[in-house]
Amino acid sequence: MTNGRINPANVPDIALKDGQSIPQVGLGVLRIDDEGVVPVVESALEAGYRHIDGAAGYNNEAGVGRALAASGYNIGAKRETLWVTTKLRDSEQGYDSALKAFDNSLKLLQLDYVDMYMIHWPTPFDWRSTDTWKAFVKLRDEGLARTLGVCNFMPADLKRLHEETGAWPAVNQIELHPTWQQREVVAFCKEHGIAVEAYSPMARGADLNAGDGTIEKIAAAHGVSPA
Template sequence: MTEKTFPTTVTLNDGNEIPQLGFGVYKLKDDECVTAVRHAIEVGYRHIDTAAIYGNEEQVGNAIRDAIAAGDVTREELFVTTKLWNDRQGAEESTRAFQESLSRLGLDYVDCYLIHWPCPRKGLAVETFSAMAKLQGFGSIRSIGVSNFYAETLDEVISGTGITPVLNQIELHPGFSQAELREVNRERGIATEAWSPIGRGRGLDDPVIRRIAEEHDRTPAQVMLRWHLQLGNIIIPKSAHPKRISENFDIFDFHLGDRDMECITSLDDSTIAGRIGPNPLTFPEE
């Protein structure tokens, strides 16, 4: 029997460790969400990423408690992330929103809490991040970070609170490699985490990806996820299909060569290039 290979970890700037490969639950609902998270934990995922706006924190919490009760995992082995939605920014409101998320999850603490979008027009990011730091001091949050932030908003939060986010979760996938923002994060000691790491499937039929996948006897999705790992990104692929959940986890026993990496990164200039989700500079429109 082949020994299962578990994800590598990334050490965050506060000393906590996060599994580099996580499981995302965007758009997973009801029993489908519970089943997917339970299967992910059985496969070996130890990092689960949700958000208040996904409407599935309760289901994620149910799956985690079921897995713990079944002896599949302990709470300490898991890294659970959730996120604060845009309309709950501000000191008092974000504190209430976090307690609501914690209640829905049914957990004593979360491993990481993120501001979901910077919402620059609101001007509440610094106040919100400061409130999150206070919650962290009480022990109900282990690490605090941000999502979809860019250089100016990162620096605003850092200078305004004296605290550097542990990670910045951003849209990042072949065709949108975000080299500049990854460097911004690196210079500040912030880990880069990629949402939509497979680009919502947009690159699965790309001839470059398919050629590399065939050469390594892997699926296109596995090649795309392996590219992320070798760049140093934290990734949270999502799927509701047990086979794909398992395949996405099976990316630790092969290596892409330098030429492979360059070819995938060069897809920034291809037909699959560009952003899929909203632009953080303008989202949400007000």
């Protein structure tokens, strides 16, 4: 990164077991309102980001869609350079409801497909991930969602999904940062070929000063900022 810009060619791609590859660095749009997210996404694309991570539950898919359309990243050759993730609301899990929810997300995002569709939470108290996953497979088979993933799934949730569907997700997105490394979950995912995607990788900034300046020392040794 130079002058606040990212050279997409310098951002590694992580190969997934389904044959897709995901840019390692992405922009998450949690806690940005629908109007405010438009300039954020536009600025990120201009700065070089090629990975946008959103969700229906963030209530800003329409804003993300407006930003993608305004910048030309919703169609054509520019669209092919971009990775867009969205996630299913917990309240809309289930087969028919997931398909309906996806159609709405696609319309709001102004896209013909998403690169990854994810189950946002496992909801073990009201397990519907099995029927939801069957809907996800239909979307993948139709070319509407290229990669299927989950968020916040623990090993027990992943095992149950596999037992009932025969499938492991390509990605498990979990909170992961230096002071919360979730090593058991990471090890389980690695064992089963599931790529781990971190959200809040700096603990919303809290980890920048954690460990008695450890991160600052590492950053100084490499001539980079703590972030």
